[in-house]
Amino acid sequence: MKRDPETKTVIRVQLAEVLAREFGLYRFQAENFIETVLEEIGAALASGEEVKVAGFGTFRVVERKGRIGRNPRTQESAEIKARKAIVFRPSGTQKARVNKKSAHK
Secondary structure, three states: OOOOOOOOOOOHHHHHHHHHHHHOOOHHHHHHHHHHHHHHHHHHHHOOOOEEEOOOEEEEEEEEOOEEEEOOOOOOEEEEOOEEEEEEEEOHHHHHHHHHHHHOO
16 A cells, blocks of 8 residues: 555545455445445444454543643643543554564664
């Protein structure tokens, strides 16, 4: 997969191109597949479900408590309201993969 060397970011179109090539799909089919998967993950998270992708990791929603924060520029105190956040915990396989690659640099 070709990546932008400056941003080191993989985008949907690149994922779709890989899916199309690997599975003999048209690119629009691969794009629809990716969109459907992401929609399902988003819907599950929105309803409070945890999403586990074996060998990749787990997405879940956590409650963040409200707190007093500080504006770093002005040093003024500001209230940060309670909110929900999405967290991702990578699988052991992915952690090992990342650590193996970074060890070779």
